[in-house]
Amino acid sequence: MGSNxxxxxxxxxxxxxxxxxASMVLNGREGTRLSxxxxxxxFAAAEELGYRPNVAARSLRTRKTATIAFVSDIVATTRFAGxxxxxxxxxxxxxxxVLLITxxxxxxxxxxYAIEAxxxxxxxxxxxAAMATRRLTVPPAILGGRVVLLNATSAEQLPRVLxxxxxxxxxxxxxxxxHGHRDRIALIGRNREKERxxxxxxxxxxxxxxxxxxxxxxxxxxxxxxxxxxxQPENGYTATRALLRRPERPSxxxxxxxxxxxxxxxxxxEAGLTIPDDISVISFDDDPIATxxxxxxxxxxxPHEQMGRRAVELLLDGDDHEPSYVPMPLRRRRSVAAPAx
Amino acid sequence: MGSNxxxxxxxxxxxxxxxxxASMVLNGREGTRLSxxxxxxxFAAAEELGYRPNVAARSLRTRKTATIAFVSDIVATTRFAGxxxxxxxxxxxxxxxVLLITxxxxxxxxxxYAIEAxxxxxxxxxxxAAMATRRLTVPPAILGGRVVLLNATSAEQLPRVLxxxxxxxxxxxxxxxxHGHRDRIALIGRNREKERxxxxxxxxxxxxxxxxxxxxxxxxxxxxxxxxxxxQPENGYTATRALLRRPERPSxxxxxxxxxxxxxxxxxxEAGLTIPDDISVISFDDDPIATxxxxxxxxxxxPHEQMGRRAVELLLDGDDHEPSYVPMPLRRRRSVAAPAx
DNA sequence: CAGCTTCGCTAAACTGATTTAGCAGAGCAT
DNA sequence: ATGCTCTGCTAAATCAGTTTAGCGAAGCTG
Numbered sequence: 001m002g003s004n005x006x007x008x009x010x011x012x013x014x015x016x017x018x019x020x021x022a023s024m025v026l027n028g029r030e031g032t033r034l035s036x037x038x039x040x041x042x043f044a045a046a047e048e049l050g051y052r053p054n055v056a057a058r059s060l061r062t063r064k065t066a067t068i069a070f071v072s073d074i075v076a077t078t079r080f081a082g083x084x085x086x087x088x089x090x091x092x093x094x095x096x097x098v099l100l101i102t103x104x105x106x107x108x109x110x111x112x113y114a115i116e117a118x119x120x121x122x123x124x125x126x127x128x129a130a131m132a133t134r135r136l137t138v139p140p141a142i143l144g145g146r147v148v149l150l151n152a153t154s155a156e157q158l159p160r161v162l163x164x165x166x167x168x169x170x171x172x173x174x175x176x177x178x179h180g181h182r183d184r185i186a187l188i189g190r191n192r193e194k195e196r197x198x199x200x201x202x203x204x205x206x207x208x209x210x211x212x213x214x215x216x217x218x219x220x221x222x223x224x225x226x227x228x229x230x231x232q233p234e235n236g237y238t239a240t241r242a243l244l245r246r247p248e249r250p251s252x253x254x255x256x257x258x259x260x261x262x263x264x265x266x267x268x269x270e271a272g273l274t275i276p277d278d279i280s281v282i283s284f285d286d287d288p289i290a291t292x293x294x295x296x297x298x299x300x301x302x303p304h305e306q307m308g309r310r311a312v313e314l315l316l317d318g319d320d321h322e323p324s325y326v327p328m329p330l331r332r333r334r335s336v337a338a339p340a341x
Numbered sequence: 342m343g344s345n346x347x348x349x350x351x352x353x354x355x356x357x358x359x360x361x362x363a364s365m366v367l368n369g370r371e372g373t374r375l376s377x378x379x380x381x382x383x384f385a386a387a388e389e390l391g392y393r394p395n396v397a398a399r400s401l402r403t404r405k406t407a408t409i410a411f412v413s414d415i416v417a418t419t420r421f422a423g424x425x426x427x428x429x430x431x432x433x434x435x436x437x438x439v440l441l442i443t444x445x446x447x448x449x450x451x452x453x454y455a456i457e458a459x460x461x462x463x464x465x466x467x468x469x470a471a472m473a474t475r476r477l478t479v480p481p482a483i484l485g486g487r488v489v490l491l492n493a494t495s496a497e498q499l500p501r502v503l504x505x506x507x508x509x510x511x512x513x514x515x516x517x518x519x520h521g522h523r524d525r526i527a528l529i530g531r532n533r534e535k536e537r538x539x540x541x542x543x544x545x546x547x548x549x550x551x552x553x554x555x556x557x558x559x560x561x562x563x564x565x566x567x568x569x570x571x572x573q574p575e576n577g578y579t580a581t582r583a584l585l586r587r588p589e590r591p592s593x594x595x596x597x598x599x600x601x602x603x604x605x606x607x608x609x610x611e612a613g614l615t616i617p618d619d620i621s622v623i624s625f626d627d628d629p630i631a632t633x634x635x636x637x638x639x640x641x642x643x644p645h646e647q648m649g650r651r652a653v654e655l656l657l658d659g660d661d662h663e664p665s666y667v668p669m670p671l672r673r674r675r676s677v678a679a680p681a682x
Numbered sequence: 683c684a685g686c687t688t689c690g691c692t693a694a695a696c697t698g699a700t701t702t703a704g705c706a707g708a709g710c711a712t
Numbered sequence: 713a714t715g716c717t718c719t720g721c722t723a724a725a726t727c728a729g730t731t732t733a734g735c736g737a738a739g740c741t742g
Contacts, residue, residue: 005460007728018692023730033690055461056397056406057728060697065397067441067462081423089444093451098458100408101442103430110434117439119346120396121408233633259633266635269610289630292574292600294607348698359722364700374720398698401727 006049014045022046026053059122068092068315069118070101072129072150073136080287083304084129084150090305091312097124115141125315128152133163135198148318150311153202161310161324165203165284168300168328169210172254172282175298175330177218180338181252181280187211188226188239188264189256207256207284223250231256236263244271251339252280258287261297261335276337286331295334302328347390355386363387367394400463409433409656410459411442413470413491414477421628424645425470425491431646432653438465456482466656469493474504476539489659491652494543502651502665506544506625509641509669510551513595513623516639516671518559521679522593522621528552529567529580529605530597548597548625564591572597577604585612592680593621599628602638602676617678627672636675643669 012022017038024032025042045051059065070088072081085101092099100123102114118126125146130136135153149160176185187208194204215221224246226239236255240263243250255261261283265275273279275295283290286301303326310324353363358379365373366383386392400406411429413422426442433440441464443455459467466487471477476494490501517526528549535545556562565587567580577596581604584591596602602624606616614620616636624631627642644667651665 008730009728019729020692020694020731021690027730033688035690038690052457052461054401054463054728056401056463057697058730060395060397060401060699060728061730063697070442085442086444089442093443093454098462099442101411101426101430101440102434103427113434116393120393121439122395122397237635262633289633292603292630294578349700350698360699361701361722361724362720368700374718376720379720395698398727399700401698401729402700404727 005054006051008051008053010049011042011045011051014049015041017042026051063122065122065124066097067100067121067123068097068312069114069121069123069126070099070129071104071114071118071126072102072131073104073106074131080131080285080302080304083302084308084311087305087308087310088127088150088312089308091309095312095316097312097316111139115139118142127311127315128154129311132201133165133203134201146315148311148315150307153198153323157321159314159318159321159324161307161314161326162202163302163307164325164327165206166210167325168284168330169207169212170214171210171328171330172207172284172300173211173214175282175332175336176252176254176280177214177220179252179280179336182218182220184223184248184251184339185215185220185254186224186226186243186250186252187222187254187256188228188236188243189231189260190225190227191229191231191256192227194231203284204256211254222254223248228256228260231260233259233263233266236260237267238263240264240267241271244268244273250279252282252336255281255283258283258285258290258297258299261299262289262293265293265297276335278340280336280339282336284328290331290333293335298331298333298336300328300330346395347387347392349392349394351390352383352386352392355390356382358383367392404463406463406465407438408441408462408464409438409653410455410462410464410467411440411470412445412455412459412467413443413472414445414447415472421472421626421643421645424643425649425652428646428649428651429468429491429653430649432650432657436653436657438653438657452480456480459483468652468656469495470652473542474506474544475542487656489652489656491648494539494664498662500655500659500662500665502648502655502667503543504643504648505666505668506547507551508666509625509671510548510553511555512551512669512671513548513625513641514552514555516623516673516677517593517595517621518555518561520593520621520677523559523561525564525589525592525680526556526561526595527565527567527584527591527593528563528595528597529569529577529584530572530601531566531568532570532572532597533568535572544625545597552595563595564589569597569601572601574600574604574607577601578608579604581605581608582612585609585614591620593623593677596622596624599624599626599631599638599640602640603630603634606634606638617676619681621677621680623677625669631672631674634676639672639674639676641669641671 008019008022012019022042025039104111126142127148127150129150130152133151138154147158149158153160194201228235228239253264255264261281264281275281283299286299290297290299307326349360349363353360363383366380445452467483468489468491470491471493474492479495488499490499494501535542569576569580594605596605602622605622616622624640627640631638631640648667
């Protein structure tokens with residue numbers, strides 16, 4: 001690869017100046033007394049030689065690598081991860097940085113490897129990301145540098161970016177109310193573990209809080225709450241079937257995520273019910289399947305790209321340690337309508 | 342970050358030896374005449390100080406960074422990308438390497454940025470990946486070093502890893518034949534552009550070739566071929582509805598990917614047909630939705646993890662420039678059965 | 683015109699590793 | 713006693729930058 005690249009010495013020689021001068025000019029140092037002409041010559045020489053500084057040499061001295069480590073439990077390889085990385089990648093590029101990506105897979109040895117790789121390479125900062133919004137434990141070794149939590153919190157008061165799940169819950173509930181749903185709003189995806197253990201999920205409790213609070217403000221309660229051990233399509237299917245066996249059919253179903261909603265669609269389809277005419281469905285996440293379903297699913301979107309972007313911004317430009325809550329906009333599609341009759 | 346780390350000089354001093362000696366011992370250099378005792382002392386000192394070499398300093402001298410660049414058009418942020426990255430990540434870790442991830446998004450300026458970032462950091466090699474299996478143009482600037490193409494080919498004879506789409510086509514066709522399907526096998530997802538332009542897709546033509554060849558060997562032809570401008574669920578839905586309007590209903594539908602299959606499921610469901618009793622469905626990719634559908638979809642899996650892994654292996658240990666074809670195993674699930682009656 | 687400041691620039695040290703060239707002492711043969 | 717080889721180790725150069733300290737000439741002051 002970069003074998004015969006021009007070095008700073010080459011540039012200096014061509015400009016008829018010292019390395020010092022060349023270095024200062026190229027770094028735009030203030031207060032140096034180099035003549036305008038010297039500036040010209042250095043820029044010209046650098047241009048002509050196609051000079052690009054060697055990052056290793058530079059960071060040896062400056063301890064800056066223009067590299068950010070993106071460490072995730074498992075996020076880098078899931079469908080949800082895409083946007084997170086994309087956003088981070090974009091923001092990093094805008095700031096002339098680059099992303100070093102590692103995955104711990106929840107494995108202590110892997111995490112150890114990641115930390116060492118990061119420390120060895122003296123990255124400028126670490127983004128510690130979680131797949132599911134949750135609390136996690138940051139390895140002390142990286143606390144020496146800048147760390148931003150992405151989609152996560154931790155015991156330490158670190159800067160962090162989180163989706164505003166509670167607000168999303170509010171939005172979802174408001175939408176249903178606005179369409180005239182009141183007493184027959186069901187929910188599927190209740191899950192004690194997710195709701196209680198912040199190490200597993202922060203989203204479940206927050207969404208539920210938002211939903212219930214908003215309904216309560218209008219003197220409404222959820223008519224039925226379906227529990228699911230996982231938030232997978234199968235669980236949504238089963239929960240929805242259970243829902244339909246009850247005497248009073250709901251006018252709307254809130255699903256705690258889009259995979260559950262897929263299951264709900266399947267169960268409703270089998271039961272011969274039409275969405276949204278017979279029953280409305282609304283959900284959270286905005287997984288790609290949301291637009292694949294028929295009808296397209298209305299859902300509060302996890303703003304992954306924005307979150308990734310925000311994390312980099314916080315890392316590089318950030319000063320405040322207030323958690324950064326990113327809004328989850330509702331994607332209004334075709335799965336919500338007024339209750340039948 | 343790593344502020345007060347022990348340096349090689351520290352280790353040497355503690356061991357009562359020179360930096361030279363310490364360096365040689367720690368690098369396991371053969372042919373050095375350092376005593377066994379010297380070895381002990383160096384190892385002990387390094388251990389006690391928790392010594393880890395500074396990668397920047399080392400690579401300044403050796404031009405090795407233990408870093409691989411993973412450049413993709415857009416793959417890093419799509420659902421399909423996960424496995425690719427995961428596999429590469431795992432293989433890289435096993436070889437004590439790390440991944441620098443960038444994305445060109447098909448944008449020339451972004452590509453330029455990626456290249457410069459890569460060259461500046463003197464990565465040991467580049468994995469150039471495409472989201473869809475296709476031919477792409479590798480920027481000449483990176484051809485100076487090791488490059489492996491992932492899910493892609495190029496004009497240059499570069500080492501590359503590709504899914505064995507043709508063989509997958511064979512497998513899919515064989516499966517249908519084995520279940521007794523013959524004259525009423527339909528296909529959806531024909532697409533002239535994808536089939537003809539290798540810069541768009543290599544998979545479409547290869548899959549089709551495999552399917553047709555295998556059927557022909559048994560004197561069978563596809564009964565209907567549905568064209569789709571895109572391989573999205575909607576197109577699958579429309580194509581399937583068209584299929585069902587024809588006089589003779591197919592006994593099986595081959596979908597060129599799982600998203601089309603989702604569309605097919607939706608159309609079949611609406612038509613009141615049961616999979617696989619009334620009609621079998623088989624597909625390609627093994628997208629996560631394949632297991633979310635009811636019944637679960639049989640599909641030839643794109644072995645993303647293996648491909649990513651293989652790319653790193655080829656890059657680091659590889660010698661041969663033969664394209665590496667990775668098999669696409671058929672995930673046998675519930676969507677294929679014998680034809681009705 | 684000596685002394686001081688400012689200007690414009692550079693030599694050399696430094697970052698932390700690897701690598702080349704070679705030195706001192708021991709052992710042996712002559 | 714001299715010359716030679718082998719052993720066990722080290723000094724110093726090197727990679728490509730940044731940074732510190734400071735030098736010589738010009739200009740100005742008193």
